[in-house]
Amino acid sequence: MDEKYSGETFGSDSSSTNVAHSPRETELDVVPHEATSSLQQVRRELGKRSGRLDNVGTNLGLLLPSRLLSPGQYANQIRRLCRHDKTTVVERHSYLEDEYQDLLTQEEKRTLTKLCERLLELTTKDSTRDAAEAEVIALMTNDPLVRFPMRSTIMYSRVEGVTPGNEFGNAILFTEMHHQIWSGFIGGHKCNSHFPKISAGSLIETLTNRNYFPHKVPIAYLSLALSTEMEGEALDVLRHLWYEYLDYLHRGPSVDVSRHIQYLDTHVKSILSSGNSLDDFISVLDVLPYGRTRPSLFWFLILAL
Incomplete structure (x- = not known):
């Protein structure tokens, strides 16, 4: 063995694993x-x-x-x-x-x-x-x-x-x-031959496409990205991704969203650890829907804000 x-070669088998991927186009296809x-x-x-x-x-x-x-x-x-x-x-x-x-x-x-x-x-x-x-x-x-x-x-x-x-x-x-x-x-x-086109759309696709369940891998990456200090266009992409993700949590199918909600407090902790202002990523209006359905999460977010 x-x-x-x-x-x-480390990673030499990457070409043998093909994944269907259809990234959505956004205005933020940036480096x-x-x-x-x-x-x-x-x-x-x-x-x-x-x-x-x-x-x-x-x-x-x-x-x-x-x-x-x-x-x-x-x-x-x-x-x-x-x-x-x-x-x-x-x-x-x-x-x-x-x-x-x-x-x-x-x-x-x-x-x-x-x-x-x-x-x-x-x-x-x-x-x-x-x-x-x-x-x-x-x-x-x-x-x-x-x-x-x-x-x-x-x-x-x-x-x-x-x-x-x-x-x-x-x-x-x-x-x-x-x-x-x-x-x-x-x-x-x-963006080059080694990496797919990177955009907010391609990132959110990994989180919301139902063919990709379970979502533990992209969810882990989202928390990792939120905890990373970014600036400029990269930060713009991250915020755009996060806003789309919050919209998905509010409007997506309940059976799908339930798999994501349990990690929301982890994402918020990641934002706080990055040094970025939480106000730039989440507002009281984003938190209100959880007041009745998930009171513990609601109060955690309110206190964080």
Whole structure:
């Protein structure tokens, strides 16, 4: 398994997962914020200094049986290996796919793949399924470097019970276009052959198109984008997307909207953490509809405003 994977390119299987995508046209087909060259250099240099990385906890996680570690512990080992404490979300999304080759050594790539397999194993157990699935989605949306081995593991059925035919595995592979669109937006990529056309319409499509259920992946990306400091045209796109999303929550089919409402407080917390003014994203009029149907959410939003 290791020999086979070591010869692969991270993300080399992206073309084998085709997703139907029909982005709506809007007036805001723009290029988001540019990632600076200095930011892009940090993680590449860190990746070349593997000898300085403290691997004790990571290696211990591979030696111990998976049942002895929680999904959160495996996820934290992956974050440590990928230097999430030394990089920003914007930086992690700022590379083109072929640039990820230089970020980790071959040994680190193998370790990352094994840790991803261990975490995916926990999605097949009743006692850890929910927590493990949440960690997988959080890691894949926070860092494309983690998404590639996760996707490859599912596609090649390296973990029993997590395959393209499995519900969770299929959901992850089915949302590959979501990853590309949102990663391009958060990372500030120009529209080119590597990334689909990025617009408020294409982003909202990932959240509202009924063919894309379940929506956990784009919902996670929305919260991530709302927590990111943006300016200029990128911020305009984000606001336009958010206004369309609120309109959908007010007017969409109730069975669909109910899947989104439970995350609304998380989105609001993300806006607050970004440093942006909440007043620029939500008003009292947006909150009023929840007064009778969801009083706890209503008062949370009122107090936040």
